[in-house]
Amino acid sequence: MKKFPKWLIAVIIVVVCIFAIFSAYKNTYNSFVTLDETVSAEWAEVQNQYQRRYDLIPNLVSTVKGYASHESEVLTQVSEARASAGGQINISEDVLNNPEAFAKYQQIQDNLGASLQRLLMVTEQYPDLKADQNFLALQDQLEGTENRIAVARKRFNDAVKEYNIKIRKFPGNIIANMSGFDKKQSFTASSDAQSAPKVEF
Numbered sequence: 001m002k003k004f005p006k007w008l009i010a011v012i013i014v015v016v017c018i019f020a021i022f023s024a025y026k027n028t029y030n031s032f033v034t035l036d037e038t039v040s041a042e043w044a045e046v047q048n049q050y051q052r053r054y055d056l057i058p059n060l061v062s063t064v065k066g067y068a069s070h071e072s073e074v075l076t077q078v079s080e081a082r083a084s085a086g087g088q089i090n091i092s093e094d095v096l097n098n099p100e101a102f103a104k105y106q107q108i109q110d111n112l113g114a115s116l117q118r119l120l121m122v123t124e125q126y127p128d129l130k131a132d133q134n135f136l137a138l139q140d141q142l143e144g145t146e147n148r149i150a151v152a153r154k155r156f157n158d159a160v161k162e163y164n165i166k167i168r169k170f171p172g173n174i175i176a177n178m179s180g181f182d183k184k185q186s187f188t189a190s191s192d193a194q195s196a197p198k199v200e201f
Helices: 006-067 072-085 095-097 097-125 126-131 133-168 171-178
Strands: none
Touching: 006 072, 006 095, 006 097, 006 126, 006 133, 006 171, 072 097, 095 097, 095 171, 126 133, 133 171
């Protein structure tokens, strides 16, 4: 039986090693791409729900204004919070890699949500408004949207967590650093959520 030359065996071993390394790199890189796209899709859904809330506000404010026009301070706060969020709903995904920009985005959205909560608390003082069918429909849509926002943010956070874990684990972290996959930011509870709300009777 003819023996293979040693140099040929060495070449085969080198080729197999190169193929194994390439295959491992390709599979790891492709898994990063998949997770990155999942984060992007979940981010788009968060923005979609914020846009839905943003679009509901003018109708809600207009309806409340018809019954509670003298609550101008609260109505102004909602309008200002909406104006502040106006250019901050559909923003570049680069914000996911920038902690300061992400915190600013989250603060703007949290302010808008808080101002809407104040508006809904004020409406409790107006029985006629609470009985208005347009207001009730808008309130239901807003509550549904807030629930969708919470779900979208949770799904986004889950996707970010999975992505961040994957790019930090060895040996994937080497490939992530070489290929430019950076840690992404996730939503955190607002500072207001850290303390119990004050309840007055």
